[in-house]
Amino acid sequence: xxxxxxxxxxxxxxxxxxxxxxxxxxxxxxxxxxxxxxxxxxxxxxxxxxxxxxxxxxxxxxxxxxxxxxxxxxxxxxxxxxxxxxxxxxxxxxxxxxxxxxxxxxxxxxxxxxxxxxxxxxxxxxxxxxxxxxxxxxxxxxxxxxxxxxxxxxxxxxxxxxxxxxxxxxxxxxxxxxxxxxxxxxxxxxxxxxxxxxxxxxxxxxxxxxxxxxxxxxxxxxxxxxxxxxxxxxxxxxxxxxxxxxxxxxxxxxxxxxxxxxxxxxxxxxxxxxxxxxxxxxxxxxxxxxxxxxxxxxxxxxxxxxxxxxxxxxxxxxxxxxxxxxxxxxxxxxxxxxxxxxxxxxxxxxxxxxxxxxxxxxxxxxxxxxxxxxxxxxxxxxxxxxxxxxxxxxxxxxxxxxxxxxxxxxxxxxxxxxxxxxxxxxxxxxxxxxxxxxxxxxxxxxxxxxxxxxxxxxxxxxxxxxxxxxxxxxxxxxxxxxxxxxxxxxxxxxxxxxxxxxxxxxxxxxxxxxxxxxxxxxxxxxxxxxxxxxxxxxxxxxxxxxxxxxxxxxxxxxxxxxxxxxxxxxxxxxxxxxxxxxxxxxxxxxxxxxxxxxxxxxxxxxxxxxxxxxxxxxxxxxxxxxxxxxxxxxxxxxxxxxxxxxxxxxxxxxxxxxxxxxxxxxxxxxxxxxxxxxxxxxxxxxxxxxxxxxxxxxxxxxxxxxxxxxxxxxxxxxxxxxxxxxxxxxxxxxxxxxxxxxxxxxxxxxxxxxxxxxxxxxxxxxxxxxxxxxxxxxxxxxxxxxxxxxxxxxxxxxxxxxxxxxxxxxxxxxxxxxxxxxxxxxxxxxxxxxxxxxxxxx
Numbered sequence: 001x002x003x004x005x006x007x008x009x010x011x012x013x014x015x016x017x018x019x020x021x022x023x024x025x026x027x028x029x030x031x032x033x034x035x036x037x038x039x040x041x042x043x044x045x046x047x048x049x050x051x052x053x054x055x056x057x058x059x060x061x062x063x064x065x066x067x068x069x070x071x072x073x074x075x076x077x078x079x080x081x082x083x084x085x086x087x088x089x090x091x092x093x094x095x096x097x098x099x100x101x102x103x104x105x106x107x108x109x110x111x112x113x114x115x116x117x118x119x120x121x122x123x124x125x126x127x128x129x130x131x132x133x134x135x136x137x138x139x140x141x142x143x144x145x146x147x148x149x150x151x152x153x154x155x156x157x158x159x160x161x162x163x164x165x166x167x168x169x170x171x172x173x174x175x176x177x178x179x180x181x182x183x184x185x186x187x188x189x190x191x192x193x194x195x196x197x198x199x200x201x202x203x204x205x206x207x208x209x210x211x212x213x214x215x216x217x218x219x220x221x222x223x224x225x226x227x228x229x230x231x232x233x234x235x236x237x238x239x240x241x242x243x244x245x246x247x248x249x250x251x252x253x254x255x256x257x258x259x260x261x262x263x264x265x266x267x268x269x270x271x272x273x274x275x276x277x278x279x280x281x282x283x284x285x286x287x288x289x290x291x292x293x294x295x296x297x298x299x300x301x302x303x304x305x306x307x308x309x310x311x312x313x314x315x316x317x318x319x320x321x322x323x324x325x326x327x328x329x330x331x332x333x334x335x336x337x338x339x340x341x342x343x344x345x346x347x348x349x350x351x352x353x354x355x356x357x358x359x360x361x362x363x364x365x366x367x368x369x370x371x372x373x374x375x376x377x378x379x380x381x382x383x384x385x386x387x388x389x390x391x392x393x394x395x396x397x398x399x400x401x402x403x404x405x406x407x408x409x410x411x412x413x414x415x416x417x418x419x420x421x422x423x424x425x426x427x428x429x430x431x432x433x434x435x436x437x438x439x440x441x442x443x444x445x446x447x448x449x450x451x452x453x454x455x456x457x458x459x460x461x462x463x464x465x466x467x468x469x470x471x472x473x474x475x476x477x478x479x480x481x482x483x484x485x486x487x488x489x490x491x492x493x494x495x496x497x498x499x500x501x502x503x504x505x506x507x508x509x510x511x512x513x514x515x516x517x518x519x520x521x522x523x524x525x526x527x528x529x530x531x532x533x534x535x536x537x538x539x540x541x542x543x544x545x546x547x548x549x550x551x552x553x554x555x556x557x558x559x560x561x562x563x564x565x566x567x568x569x570x571x572x573x574x575x576x577x578x579x580x581x582x583x584x585x586x587x588x589x590x591x592x593x594x595x596x597x598x599x600x601x602x603x604x605x606x607x608x609x610x611x612x613x614x615x616x617x618x619x620x621x622x623x624x625x626x627x628x629x630x631x632x633x634x635x636x637x638x639x640x641x642x643x644x645x646x647x648x649x650x651x652x653x654x655x656x657x658x659x660x661x662x663x664x665x666x667x668x669x670x671x672x673x674x675x676x677x678x679x680x681x682x683x684x685x686x687x688x689x690x691x692x693x694x695x696x697x698x699x700x701x702x703x704x705x706x707x708x709x710x711x712x713x714x715x716x717x718x719x720x721x722x723x724x725x726x727x728x729x730x731x732x733x734x735x736x737x738x739x740x741x742x743x744x745x746x747x748x749x750x751x752x753x754x755x756x757x758x759x760x761x762x763x764x765x766x767x768x769x770x771x772x773x774x775x776x777x778x779x780x781x782x783x784x785x786x787x788x789x790x791x792x793x794x795x796x797x798x799x800x801x802x803x804x805x806x807x808x809x810x811x812x813x814x815x816x817x818x819x820x821x822x823x824x825x826x827x828x829x830x831x832x833x834x835x836x837x838x839x840x841x842x
Contacts, residue, residue, distance in 0.1 A: 053123060056096045057132035059089050059108055067093025068137060071110040075121070078103040083412060087349070090264075097349075106132075113137040163187070163236040163638075163680060167228060177301070178226040178255060180782065184763070185234050186680050186694035188253065189724060189746065196223075196253065198236065199676060199696060200722075200749075201621075201644065202590050204248025207255050210419065211464060211486065212358075212400065226338060229270040229282035229817075230299045232258045238640070239568075239584045239625045242524040242539030243468070245484055246566040246589045249621045249646065257340065258284045258297060266821035274813035277304040277333070296341035304333040309805040311608070315660045316798045322660055323375035324607070328805075334364035334394075342402075350408035360398035367391055368604055385438040390604045392431040399424040413472040418465075425460040431604070451499040452507075454603045462488040477529035480539075483522070490516040494600040513552040514598050518591075520545050528570070535572040540565060543589070549597050549614045558597075558614045564589065578631035586623050592616035596650065596666050611665045619668075621646040635683035635691075644674040651716070653706055654753055656799040669716055670704025670752070693727035702752050714797070720750035736769035744788075754801075757791035771818070778815045786810040 059071040073095045075085040084104060089095045106118040116135055123130060165185045183190040189197050196203055205223075206212070235254040237244070244252055258268075267285035272278070280301035287294045309328035314321065342356025368390040375382050402421035409415065435450035468482040496510040521544045528537030546561040568586040575581065598612040625642040649670040656662045676698030683691045702718040724746040731739045742763040749756045762785055767778040786809055794801040 051128060052098045052100055053127070054096060054098050054129045055121070055132065056094070056129065058134050059093045059095065059110070060134055060136050061113075062136035062138040068110050068113070069093060071095075071108060071113075071137070073097075074107045074109075075099060075104050076107065078105055078120075108135050108137065110137055162238075165234040165236070167231045167233055177228055178223040178231060181228050181231060181234060182223065182253065184726070184742065184744075185236060185253075186692075186726065187236060187238070187678060187696055198238070198250040198253065199642070199678065200674070200698060200700065201250035201646075202248065202619075203250050204245065204252045205255065206252060208257055209254055210402075210421065210466065211462075212423070226255075226299075229272075229280070229815075230257055230284065230297050230338065230340075232256050238642075239586050239623055240588075241537065241570065241586065242526050242541035242566060242568045243480055243482065245522060246541055246543055246564070246587070247591065249588050249590045249619060250623070250644070264288060264821060268820065269818045270815060272813050272815040274303075274811060276306055276809065276811065277302065278811060278813055279303070291346045293344035293346070294341075295343070297339070299338045300336070302333075302335045304331055305808040306331055307805070307807050307809070310803070312802045313660060313662075314800050315656055317658050317660065321377060323379050324660055325373040325375075325379075326605075326607075327371045327373075328368065330366070330368040332364065332366045332368075334362065334366075336360070336362035352406045354402075354404045354406075356402050358398070358400040358402075360396075362394075362396045364394040365392075366394060370605060372607065382440040384440055385442055387436045387438070388606060389434045390431050391434075392429060392604075394427070394429045396427040397425070411472060413470060413478060415470050417468045419467075420465045421463075423460070423462040423464070425458075427456075427458045429456040429458075430454070433603070433606070435606070452496065452603075453504070454494070454496045457493045458490065460488070460490045462486060474529065476535070478527075480524070480526040482524050484520075485522070486518070486520045488516075488518040488520075490518075490594050492516070492594075492598060492600075496603050510600060510603065512554065512600055514600065515548075515550040515552065516594050516597065517548040518546070526568075533574040535570075535574075537568075537570040539568040541568070542566075545591060545618075547591070551599070551614070556614065560617075562618070564620075580629050582625075582627045584625050584627070588621045588623055590619040590621070590650070592618060592650065592666070607660070608662045609664070611663055613666050616650060616666060617648050617668050619646055619648050619650055634685070635681065637682075638680040640676075640678045642674075642676045642678070644672075646672045646674075649702065649704065651702075651704070651752060653716075654794050654796055654799075654801070656796060660799070662799070662801070667706050669706045670702050672700060672702045674698055674700045688732045690730045691728070693725065695723070695725040697721075697723040700749075704752070716752035718750050718752045720755075722747045722749040736773065738765075738767045740765040740767075751792075754793040754795045757793070759788060759790065761785070761788040774820075775816065775818045778813075778817070780813050780815070782811040782813070783808075784810065 055075075057073070059068045059073070060066065061068055067089070069089055069092075071089040071093065073087050073089065074083055075097070076082065077084055084102075085097045085099050087095050087097045101123040104121045106121060107115055108118075109115045114137065116137055118132070118135075121130070121132075163186055165181075167181055179190060182188050182196050187199055188203075189200070196205060233256045235256065236251065237254070238251045240248070240252050265285070265287050267283065269284075270280075270282040272280045278301075280299065280303075282297070282299040284297050285295070307328075307330040309330075311324075311326040311328070313324045313326070315324075316322070338358075338360045340356065340358045342354060345353045347353070370388040370390070372386040372388070373382055374384045374386075400421060400423045402419065404417065404419040406417045407415060431454045433450075433452040433454070435452075437445045437447055437449075439445055464484070464486045466482070466484045468480070470478055470480050472478040492514040494510075494512060494514065496507045497504040498507055499505075522541055524539060524541040526537055526539035528535065530536075542563070542565050544561070544563045548560070549558045550556070566587045566589070568584070570582060570584045572580060572582040592613075596612050596616055597614050599614065600611070602610045622645045623642065624644075625640055627638065627640040629638045630636065648668040649672045650666050651669050652664050652666050653669065654662050654664050676696060678694065678696045680694040681692060685691065699721050700718070702716065704716045705713055706716060707713055724744075726742060726744045728740065728742040733739070740763075744759070744761050744763075746756075746759045748758050761783050763780070763782050764784050765778060765780040767776055769776050788808075789804055789806045791802075791804050794803070
């Protein structure tokens with residue numbers, strides 16, 4: 001594998017290619033904007049230029065005299081009531097902005113307070129600064145009682161096709177990782193291998209709205225290395241518009257990391273301890289002064305995850321019935337570090353340049369012990385025992401550099417953003433295997449131990465550029481245009497060796513160098529407007545994919561390129577009494593992942609292998625959804641009916657050879673039709689009690705065929721009705737103390753080659769604010785009854801396998817959080833309401 005220096009140098013050529021190829025597009029966008037804003041009449045002479053006036057003031061609570069932070073100050077034109085300028089107050093209640101003299105009025109607002117309107121702004125000739133003085137706001141008696149208990153953002157905020165999950169308020173996630181967070185997000189599930197699904201299907205995961213080297217579809221282990229303390233919220237988009245990349249069959253999950261832009265120094269500190277071993281700390285700091293904003297996040301985590309599993313197999317060979325019972329004990333984990341720092345430079349409040357750097361380093365020591373008990377005729381006739389130990393070291397390093405520019409033009413909603421980033425990932429896994437043999441009575445056989453070893457070196461580099469432009473052509477209408485390009489290269493060198501007569505010999509069929517090149521370019525345009533209560537948006541995205549795989553030793557090359565269009569349509573109608581409905585359609589794609597294509601990737605289990613398939617084609621899905629949302633004073637309810645039709649479905653199929661060894665390999669084997677009904681709800685029965693949860697019921701019909709190991713065609717049919725649900729109850733009592741209970745349930749599901757069993761689990765959390773509400777101490781128990789076990793049955797002709805797997809046993813964690821110059825986040829009247837829309841509303 002190439003060293004990191006070589007990878008970095010090679011990527012400079014990719015970066016130059018990007019900058020040359022798309023600088024023209026950026027210049028055209030900038031030229032278009034300059035032209036659009038150019039004055040139509042003659043310009044003023046230099047002597048006629050009107051100077052800008054600085055407007056300052058301070059907003060106070062009219063009853064207590066305390067400063068009001070985050071109050072909104074808006075300046076409007078008297079001519080047409082259009083907004084001219086706006087800002088929010090700082091921690092001292094002070095606001096300031098600049099404008100040119102004119103006929104204006106101002107409005108000062110703060111949640112749960114009566115707004116104040118200044119009917120005119122008294123400009124004075126020759127003065128360049130105008131002080132509006134102290135402005136007092138009085139509490140709104142009608143909303144004060146409600147806001148007292150709902151001043152913080154609720155755990156879940158809903159829109160028609162978007163859910164926002166505020167991580168900090170979920171007690172069950174304290175001290176955990178991103179994988180635990182996603183497993184508790186409405187409509188999201190995580191399987192035994194760490195694969196994340198939305199409504200039962202594949203999903204695209206982004207970090208801060210962009211693909212990230214920390215998290216990608218090929219390596220979900222990155223989710224386990226991100227401490228929950230560094231995550232602010234998770235956004236779930238169930239039917240994305242053409243603005244988003246088309247990857248992700250059922251939608252997009254966006255993980256938003258913590259970052260502040262408040263003036264002065266502020267931040268938060270987290271420390272946690274847990275059993276089994278789970279220790280961590282996180283720091284989130286921000287410093288804002290004048291035109292600079294510096295931010296940093298650092299998280300360190302050490303954990304050991306004991307896991308258990310079993311696999312009871314029976315198979316027929318030469319008309320004889322054989323059984324193999326496999327027991328697994330594992331201890332996985334180690335030390336991981338994540339640091340992210342950067343700076344914003346404010347040319348103005350509407351022109352921001354951001355530079356950031358992310359570095360992640362982890363080292364895991366993983367130990368897996370397997371025991372194979374072999375029987376013939378019946379499980380009363382054991383003929384042998386084999387013990388296999390896998391001692392693995394895993395080192396992974398992630399680097400990510402990014403530079404972005406955002407400009408908000410004078411017109412509200414008119415903006416341009418440009419983002420470039422480079423990602424580099426290096427991962428080295430090395431394992432030593434030892435097999436020891438016994439007879440059926442568990443007496444050691446007089447044969448030497450089998451010694452094997454494997455080494456997997458993987459290097460990845462990626463350059464990505466994204467340009468988004470939004471032009472609002474009317475009060476509710478807008479036009480969007482953008483580009484996303486990604487150049488990606490992965491080199492994977494895999495070798496398996498066995499000690500024979502004192503020499504290490506490479507095992508044929510298990511050793512090769514695999515190279516993967518992926519270039520994706522996408523452009524999109526959307527157009528939308530609103531006519532009274534009716535909103536619409538039409539969009540189309542064009543993507544070109546060029547994918548090449550190469551097995552060097554066997555000289556197997558597979559080149560694939562395809563161009564596709566991905567339309568999206570949204571219709572939204574606002575109903576009376578806080579109701580809205582939305583009808584939407586989008587076309588999505590799931591490209592085969594690197595590990596789907598790589599034929600070699602695991603040798604831990606010598607009898608049950610996982611393999612990729614270089615000949616896979618992408619999946620395509622047509623997604624339709626009808627959504628409804630309703631708000632009440634004490635809660636909200638979102639509901640959706642959806643249908644998805646998928647072609648060339650990728651299924652991981654099990655095949656067994658004559659010795660009972662199995663291979664799990666992905667194939668394009670089927671079409672799938674899914675029909676679903678989903679409810680997401682939030683309700684406050686009392687001031688001290690909050691409930692939220694979701695319920696998802698769907699039917700999936702899968703139809704296809706494949707050729708098994710004996711060359712026989714097998715039909716694959718599955719028609720399943722299944723559902724999953726979760727309910728979270730949170731009670732506030734006794735001096736800012738919260739108790740949270742969450743129950744998760746997943747019903748059984750029929751698969752083309754078997755079925756998955758039901759899972760029921762419970763999480764518990766208890767927290768209390770201390771140190772004048774600047775600190776919070778939380779005790780959480782994840783999987784209280786130790787029941788989160790993945791159970792599934794595989795049935796193939798002549799072969800049956802019953803599996804149980806528990807990745808991590810019950811986890812208890814104690815966390816302390818301290819906030820420096822930060823208040824708990826404020827929200828909107830407790831209902832989590834921003835607007836009715838998501839992708840298609842304006």
